[in-house]
Every structure is written in C-alpha cells, then in structure tokens.
Amino acid sequence: xxxxxxxxxxxxxxxxxxxxxxxxxxxxxxxxxxxxxxxxxxxxxxxxxxxxxxxxxxxxxxxxxxxxxxxxxxxxxxxxxxxxxxxxxxxxxxxxxxxxxxxxxxxxxxxxxxxxxxxxxxxxxxxxxxxxxxxxxxxxxxxxxxxxxxxxxxxxxxxxxxxxxxxxxxxxxxxxxxxxxxxxxxxxxxxxxxxxxxxxxxxxxxxxxxxxxxxxxxxxxxxxxxxxxxxxxxxxxxxxxxxxxxxxxxxxxxxxxxxxxxxxxxxxxxxxxxxxxxxxxxxxxxxxxxxxxxxxxxxxxxxxxxxxxxxxxxxxxxxxxxxxxxxxxxxxxxxxxxxxxxxxxxxxxxxxxxxxxxxxxxxxxxxxxxxxxxxxxxxxxxxxxxxxxxxxxxxxxxxxxxxxxxxxxxxxxxxxxxxxxxxxxxxxxxxxxxxxxxxxxxxxxxxxxxxxxxxxxxxxxxxxxxxx
Numbered sequence: 001x002x003x004x005x006x007x008x009x010x011x012x013x014x015x016x017x018x019x020x021x022x023x024x025x026x027x028x029x030x031x032x033x034x035x036x037x038x039x040x041x042x043x044x045x046x047x048x049x050x051x052x053x054x055x056x057x058x059x060x061x062x063x064x065x066x067x068x069x070x071x072x073x074x075x076x077x078x079x080x081x082x083x084x085x086x087x088x089x090x091x092x093x094x095x096x097x098x099x100x101x102x103x104x105x106x107x108x109x110x111x112x113x114x115x116x117x118x119x120x121x122x123x124x125x126x127x128x129x130x131x132x133x134x135x136x137x138x139x140x141x142x143x144x145x146x147x148x149x150x151x152x153x154x155x156x157x158x159x160x161x162x163x164x165x166x167x168x169x170x171x172x173x174x175x176x177x178x179x180x181x182x183x184x185x186x187x188x189x190x191x192x193x194x195x196x197x198x199x200x201x202x203x204x205x206x207x208x209x210x211x212x213x214x215x216x217x218x219x220x221x222x223x224x225x226x227x228x229x230x231x232x233x234x235x236x237x238x239x240x241x242x243x244x245x246x247x248x249x250x251x252x253x254x255x256x257x258x259x260x261x262x263x264x265x266x267x268x269x270x271x272x273x274x275x276x277x278x279x280x281x282x283x284x285x286x287x288x289x290x291x292x293x294x295x296x297x298x299x300x301x302x303x304x305x306x307x308x309x310x311x312x313x314x315x316x317x318x319x320x321x322x323x324x325x326x327x328x329x330x331x332x333x334x335x336x337x338x339x340x341x342x343x344x345x346x347x348x349x350x351x352x353x354x355x356x357x358x359x360x361x362x363x364x365x366x367x368x369x370x371x372x373x374x375x376x377x378x379x380x381x382x383x384x385x386x387x388x389x390x391x392x393x394x395x396x397x398x399x400x401x402x403x404x405x406x407x408x409x410x411x412x413x414x415x416x417x418x419x420x421x422x423x424x425x426x427x428x429x430x431x432x433x434x435x436x437x438x439x440x441x442x443x444x445x446x447x448x449x450x451x452x453x454x455x456x457x458x459x460x461x462x463x464x465x466x467x468x
Contacts, residue, residue, distance in 0.1 A: 153321045297309075
C-alpha cells in the first residue's frame with residue numbers, strides 16, 4: 001500500500017502516548033512501505049523520533065531465568081572434556097552417568113518398536129497406556145502399594161515428571177521445602193514455576209538426615225510442597241522407614257504435598273534399608289491424596305538416554321500432570337517407552353539387573369572408602385553412602401568460606417581427576433567434593449587415591465580432616 005493503514009497512528013498511540021510522528025518520520029515510513037515489501041528496516045525510520053525510541057530498546061528476557069546460577073558441575077565437565085581433547089586421561093568422578101550397559105531386552109524392544117509406525121508417532125500425553133500399566137505393576141511389585149495405569153504419568157525422565165508435578169502444585173508466591181544439599185536442578189525448576197524455595201538442612205552431624213522439628217517449623221500458610229530425595233543426591237544417604245512415615249504424617253497433618261524423588265530407590269546397599277520408600281510406608285494407607293512418588297529407569301537400569309521417568313500421583317493431581325505435560329513437552333517418546341516397559345515387565349530380569357547394579361556400585365563405594373582410608377583419610381560414618389552412587393568428601397575445614405569449586409578446578413588441573421564442587425549442591429556441602437562412582441573400578445580406585453594425595457599435599461588435609 002502507498003499509505004500506512006488508517007489504524008497505524010492509533011496503534012502507535014496505544015504503545016506510548018509520548019510517541020509523535022514528525023513529518024520527516026511520516027515521509028520515511030511511506031518510502032519504506034513502498035520499497036521494502038513489509039520488511040522492517042528500522043534504520044530507514046531514523047526520521048521518526050517515536051520509532052527511534054522503540055528501536056533503541058532490547059526485548060527483556062525473564063529476570064527469573066537470568067538469576068538462576070550456572071551449574072558448577074557443568075563447568076568441571078566442560079573443562080574435563082577440553083582436557084581429553086588435548087589427549088589427557090581424565091578420571092571422571094563428576095557425573096552420575098552409569099557406565100553399565102542398558103539391558104539387552106530394552107534395546108531389542110526399542111529396535112522392534114521403531115518398525116511399528118504407532119511407536120514413531122505422538123502418543124497420549126500421559127504416556128502409552130501399556131507402558132503405564134507396566135510401570136504400575138512394577139511399582140506394586142516393588143513397594144506393595146496398589147497401583148494401576150491410571151495412577152501413573154510417563155514423561156521424559158524424572159526431570160520431566162518433576163516439571164509436570166511442580167507446574168501442577170505450585171504457583172507464584174508458594175513455598176517449597178527443599179533439602180540442603182540437593183541436586184540443584186530442583187531449585188532451578190521451582191523458581192521457574194514462581195515458587196520460593198525454603199531450605200532445611202541435612203548436616204553431617206545428623207548423618208545428612210532431616211530434622212523433623214526444623215521442617216515443621218519451616219511450614220507456613222504459603223507452603224505447598226515438601227520435597228525429599230532418598231537415596232540422596234549428593235549424600236548417598238537413605239531415609240529410614242520410621243522417618244519416612246513421620247514425614248508423610250506431617251504432610252497429612254499440615255495439608256501439603258510430599259514429593260518423594262526415588263530415582264535411586266533401587267540402588268540401596270544396606271539390606272535393612274531396602275524397600276524403605278514412601279510407597280512402602282504404613283502411612284500410605286491414609287495419605288494417598290498427599291504423596292507424589294517419582295521414579296524411572298535411568299539409574300538402576302542404566303537407561304539415561306532413553307529419557308523415561310514416571311510419577312505416581314493422586315488422580316486429581318494426575319489429571320493436571322497429563323494436561324500440563326501437553327504444554328511442557330506434548331508427550332514422551334513411544335519407542336523408548338516400549339524399551340522401558342520390556343525390562344520392567346520381566347520381573348526376573350529386572351531383579352537381576354537391580355542386584356547387579358547394587359553389587360557394582362557397592363563394590364565401587366568400598367573402593368573409594370578403602371583408597372581414602374589407605375591414604376590416612378578415613379571417611380566418617382556419616383559420609384559413607386548407603387545407596388545411589390555418590391559420596392561427599394571434605395576438601396577444606398567445615399564452616400569456612402566455600403573452597404569447593406576452587407579445589408575442584410585445581411584438582412583437575414594438577415591430577416586429571418574431575419569431581420563436582422559440593423557448594424553447587426548447597427551450603428551444607430560447601431568445602432566438600434561430590435564423587436560419583438558410576439564409572440569404572442579403575443577410575444574410582446585411582447581417582448580417589450589421587451584425590452587423597454592432593455588433599456594431603458596441597459590442602460593440608462591431615463590438619464582438618466573430620467574424625468567423627
């Protein structure tokens with residue numbers, strides 16, 4: 001069109017009452033409309049002071065997203081990868097990536113599913129009904145808690161489930177109680193959904209277990225969710241059954257949700273703590289409306305790349321999870337869900353796979369403890385993991401300024417050992433490093449031995465190493 005639309009001036013007025021079009025601006029605008037086929041070339045509108053005002057501004061991004069800290073773990077990983085590209089042998093103790101192979105039955109089922117056109121298309125928002133049924137049967141088998149397909153959401157890993165759960169339970173101004181230390185992504189996701197994280201401490205003096213009185217005192221009228229992770233990332237400690245029962249009853253009494261992240265729930269070394277998850281608690285008979293359980297195949301079954309996690313939730317919550325998942329991810333990946341369903345539905349093979357994971361990671365835990373002890377740095381009992389495949393190791397005196405990132409970077413530079421800075425998990429893990437023994441026996445043995453020598457030679461560990 002040779003002339004601007006009649007509504008154009010009023011549209012500009014709606015944007016800002018301060019904008020006025022000068023004659024030169026109008027001429028520039030007419031020339032642009034004639035020659036530029038609708039492409040906005042703001043440099044051609046230099047005669048228009050109002051447009052110049054808008055062009056000078058930069059669109060604002062989310063202040064919440066900008067404020068989220070970068071992962072300290074990721075920084076160490078990237079430096080370790082860069083060192084490997086230079087030809088250095090790196091002992092990877094920084095990431096929770098299982099090195100055991102995925103079950104062959106899962107691989108074969110996934111391959112077969114790729115030949116099924118249905119499995120390469122969209123699936124229902126909550127996951128394939130057959131997979132949800134397999135998950136429900138697995139949950140009931142392992143926990144004794146009656147579960148059917150309609151109680152289950154399948155998503156892209158536990159991270160996907162957690163996002164759906166937070167979106168369904170939290171809104172701006174709500175509070176969520178989070179452990180300190182914890183996997184930092186949980187706090188990041190909580191903030192993205194507008195919630196305010198309130199921390200409760202897991203201290204080595206208490207064996208990295210929560211203080212129920214502290215949690216109860218932290219509950220306010222704005223509290224909606226209590227989040228727990230057992231076995232814990234990063235401590236490896238397991239919630240005792242009586243404490244799990246007490247937490248469930250506390251949530252019932254105060255009218256809040258308990259979100260129990262049990263992605264490591266099958267990897268428990270101490271036999272008396274196996275099966276100690278929330279769904280096995282006697283309180284579940286009364287607490288069905290308050291408890292949301294998270295699990296998946298990533299850790300115990302070494303299927304991290306499949307991105308299959310699941311949530312068991314009250315029906316009224318599950319309806320929201322299903323609805324919100326459409327906006328978050330649309331749906332999961334059907335052929336990956338078929339692979340997960342194959343291993344979950346074969347009870348003998350699933351039990352064998354879980355037992356092999358427990359043996360392997362338990363042996364590697366012992367290798368790490370032995371390497372520290374042989375160097376004269378025996379870990380206190382509270383630091384010895386009971387499950388998962390992580391361990392916190394002191395790297396400086398407790399209570400001082402956090403040195404964990406500095407030590408992790410120096411350790412990598414001097415010894416080629418990559419560990420995660422504890423400070424990235426919270427204040428209670430400051431001056432500690434998180435070791436992952438989801439890697440080879442040799443990397444665990446040699447990497448931990450190098451870490452111990454480094455702490456003695458460069459950090460004077462003999463002077464401050466904890467004795468109890």
